[in-house]
Amino acid sequence: MKKLVVFFTIIFMTGASLAQTLEVCTTCPISSLKAAIAKAKAFDTVVVKKGRYNEYDVVIDKPLTIIGKNHPVIDGKNKGEIITIVSDSVTVDGLHLINVGTSYTEDYAAIRVKSSAHFVIRNLILEKLFFGIYIEKSNHGKIRNNKIIGDAVEEYNSGNGIQLWYSKHVDIEDNIVQHVRDGIYLEFSDFCTIKNNLSSLNVRYGLHFMFSNDDVYQDNEFSNNGAGVAVMFSKRIKMYNNLFKDNWGSASYGMLLKEINDSEIIGNTFEDNTVGINIEGSNRIIYKHNNFSNNGWAIKVRGACYANTYTENNFLYNSFDMAYNSNVNDNTFDRNYWSNYTGYDLNKDGVGDVPYRPVKLFTYIVNRTPETIILLRSMFIDIIDFSEKVSPVFTPDDLLDNNPLMKKVTW
Amino acid sequence: MLKILKYSFYDLMRSRWSYVYFAFYLLLGIVLLFLNNDLSKAVITLMNVIIVLVPLIGTIFGVMYYYNSKEFTELLLAQPLKRSSIFMGQYLGVAISLSMSLILGLGLPFVFYGLFESSAIWDFSLLLITGTFLTLIFTALAFNIALSNENKIKGFGYAILLWLFLAVIYDGLFLMTLIMFEDYPLDKLSLIGTMLNPIDLSRTLILLKLDISALLGYTGAVFKQFFGTSFGLIVSFAMLTVWVILPVLRIIFKSNKKDF
Numbered sequence: 001m002k003k004l005v006v007f008f009t010i011i012f013m014t015g016a017s018l019a020q021t022l023e024v025c026t027t028c029p030i031s032s033l034k035a036a037i038a039k040a041k042a043f044d045t046v047v048v049k050k051g052r053y054n055e056y057d058v059v060i061d062k063p064l065t066i067i068g069k070n071h072p073v074i075d076g077k078n079k080g081e082i083i084t085i086v087s088d089s090v091t092v093d094g095l096h097l098i099n100v101g102t103s104y105t106e107d108y109a110a111i112r113v114k115s116s117a118h119f120v121i122r123n124l125i126l127e128k129l130f131f132g133i134y135i136e137k138s139n140h141g142k143i144r145n146n147k148i149i150g151d152a153v154e155e156y157n158s159g160n161g162i163q164l165w166y167s168k169h170v171d172i173e174d175n176i177v178q179h180v181r182d183g184i185y186l187e188f189s190d191f192c193t194i195k196n197n198l199s200s201l202n203v204r205y206g207l208h209f210m211f212s213n214d215d216v217y218q219d220n221e222f223s224n225n226g227a228g229v230a231v232m233f234s235k236r237i238k239m240y241n242n243l244f245k246d247n248w249g250s251a252s253y254g255m256l257l258k259e260i261n262d263s264e265i266i267g268n269t270f271e272d273n274t275v276g277i278n279i280e281g282s283n284r285i286i287y288k289h290n291n292f293s294n295n296g297w298a299i300k301v302r303g304a305c306y307a308n309t310y311t312e313n314n315f316l317y318n319s320f321d322m323a324y325n326s327n328v329n330d331n332t333f334d335r336n337y338w339s340n341y342t343g344y345d346l347n348k349d350g351v352g353d354v355p356y357r358p359v360k361l362f363t364y365i366v367n368r369t370p371e372t373i374i375l376l377r378s379m380f381i382d383i384i385d386f387s388e389k390v391s392p393v394f395t396p397d398d399l400l401d402n403n404p405l406m407k408k409v410t411w
Numbered sequence: 412m413l414k415i416l417k418y419s420f421y422d423l424m425r426s427r428w429s430y431v432y433f434a435f436y437l438l439l440g441i442v443l444l445f446l447n448n449d450l451s452k453a454v455i456t457l458m459n460v461i462i463v464l465v466p467l468i469g470t471i472f473g474v475m476y477y478y479n480s481k482e483f484t485e486l487l488l489a490q491p492l493k494r495s496s497i498f499m500g501q502y503l504g505v506a507i508s509l510s511m512s513l514i515l516g517l518g519l520p521f522v523f524y525g526l527f528e529s530s531a532i533w534d535f536s537l538l539l540i541t542g543t544f545l546t547l548i549f550t551a552l553a554f555n556i557a558l559s560n561e562n563k564i565k566g567f568g569y570a571i572l573l574w575l576f577l578a579v580i581y582d583g584l585f586l587m588t589l590i591m592f593e594d595y596p597l598d599k600l601s602l603i604g605t606m607l608n609p610i611d612l613s614r615t616l617i618l619l620k621l622d623i624s625a626l627l628g629y630t631g632a633v634f635k636q637f638f639g640t641s642f643g644l645i646v647s648f649a650m651l652t653v654w655v656i657l658p659v660l661r662i663i664f665k666s667n668k669k670d671f
Binding site: 369376 | 462618
């Protein structure tokens with residue numbers, strides 16, 4: 001009996017607070033999103049019907065759910081920001097936002113979340129934008145299944161697709177970001193998950209991390225970006241099963257690591273990049289089960305990198321497996337497969353009997369005098385590489401893989 | 412000249428060495444394709460072979476042919492024939508038969524493998540074209556050496572030395588210069604250095620089509636701008652042609668002056 005009373009009380013309570021639904025369409029009494037928001041009470045649902053609405057500076061200041069039916073177009077007419085969310089628990093779903101204003105003094109975004117928690121932004125289509133989705137000081141949100149197609153050409157007058165600033169616990173999943181400056185940009189944002197996104201054809205980086213700790217990004221694809229992916233000044237980042245592809249150009253790389261500590265890079269594929277991973281000042285990183293294939297340089301170590309471990313990676317047909325600019329080595333290489341390995345395996349245990357040296361003399365020379373790359377694949381270079389292999393003078397003599405595998409690693 | 416060319420050519424076609432050379436390339440092509448299973452990878456490996464072996468074989472074969480057919484040449488010289496046509500005929504006979512062995516030997520396995528449906532066809536044709544150029548250049552150089560040296564041993568010695576210089580030592584010197592002057596802008600210098608050596612030039616041409624192009628961008632746009640454009644390609648081929656013409660002119664000049 002007591003249970004029943006509780007049950008009915010709950011039903012009654014939820015029924016009382018049950019939100020009403022407001023409809024917005026071009027011919028309805030409520031013909032604009034702004035009017036609907038003004039009329040709505042907290043926790044109401046606003047349904048926007050298919051049509052074209054010219055609106056900008058729409059401020060959502062109460063917990064509402066805004067649902068677009070068949071992607072209604074909200075046209076900002078290049079006048080400024082389109083939607084600004086300043087309340088907790090706001091859901092925006094299924095809108096098509098276009099023509100965000102460009103400004104050199106303010107970062108206009110198609111949709112901005114300001115100091116609010118528990119927001120959900122999903123199924124949006126964003127076009128002709130400056131900044132796309134801009135989250136500032138807002139925690140516990142979800143950004144899912146959005147499609148952001150910009151038209152950025154230059155870095156200085158374009159914005160980022162998805163930008164997080166001082167925001168924690170945000171999930172970014174299944175989004176497509178193309179033709180903007182940075183596909184996804186995180187600054188001072190911790191405990192975020194970035195999953196299953198496609199970030200390609202962006203002017204600068206596919207993904208850009210700054211001062212953001214404890215984030216996870218996995219199963220994303222980053223391809224054809226101006227300079228690849230940059231992860232800088234962050235700690236405890238987990239990077240799993242991403243694909244870095246076709247970041248090809250004079251200052252491009254699959255991934256740039258700068259001042260990254262205690263992170264994990266597992267199961268990623270680096271394909272056809274000028275530099276697979278460019279590493280600077282990064283310590284205690286675990287590289288495992290990654291595929292590096294057909295890159296110019298698979299890994300380029302620029303110095304101040306200590307206690308990193310590289311195990312069970314595949315290095316396949318890269319022009320250079322590794323560039324290393326110092327004489328001291330504190331990193332561990334073990335049980336990798338190197339397609340350039342020429343040793344033998346007499347006892348047939350699948351592990352080569354001669355250690356492999358990933359850094360060649362020629363790599364060292366190219367590091368010193370970049371123009372010498374013109375001699376790549378010359379017979380003379382093969383000869384000096386061989387003699388350096390036999391007795392290392394210029395390259396760190398403890399930088400070697402003692403257990404190079406004879407067959408490609410599978411996992 | 413055509414008659415002599417025809418004769419030299421048929422003579423060489425009948426000889427064992429042409430077949431050995433042909434068979435070698437045939438085998439190489441087949442083995443590479445079956446081991447690699449990837450056409451563009453096979454082209455890269457093939458490049459390494461062509462750049463080293465084609466000049467070597469061209470040089471040795473040229474010198475050997477000249478010394479072997481010396482008595483016949485002297486017999487021909489007694490006839491009312493132009494000297495230049497005798498030597499040019501012989502030179503072309505050697506060069507063409509060697510190029511044919513190369514093109515057929517490598518071309519056949521690749522064609523059977525399905526070259527025409529592959530995107531590697533341009534890379535492969537470039538490989539064959541540069542290979543042919545290298546044959547023409549080094550056979551001409553070999554004839555020059557043989558014409559200037561009566562002594563067979565000396566002639567062979569110089570021929571090997573020439574090959575060694577262009578294939579290995581030149582790159583060493585080149586590398587040393589680049590490193591010594593690393594404080595200066597080196598783009599132009601390295602460009603010129605590459606143009607001056609036919610082996611380096613062929614290597615760069617092929618590499619630019621394959622894997623080096625983006626790596627080059629790293630050092631500055633000059634290489635890419637130069638070799639990446641059709642202008643660069645034309646200049647490179649012009650340079651290779653100059654490398655053929657100069658030794659050939661010297662053959663004609665030298666053979667007219669030479670006292671047999």
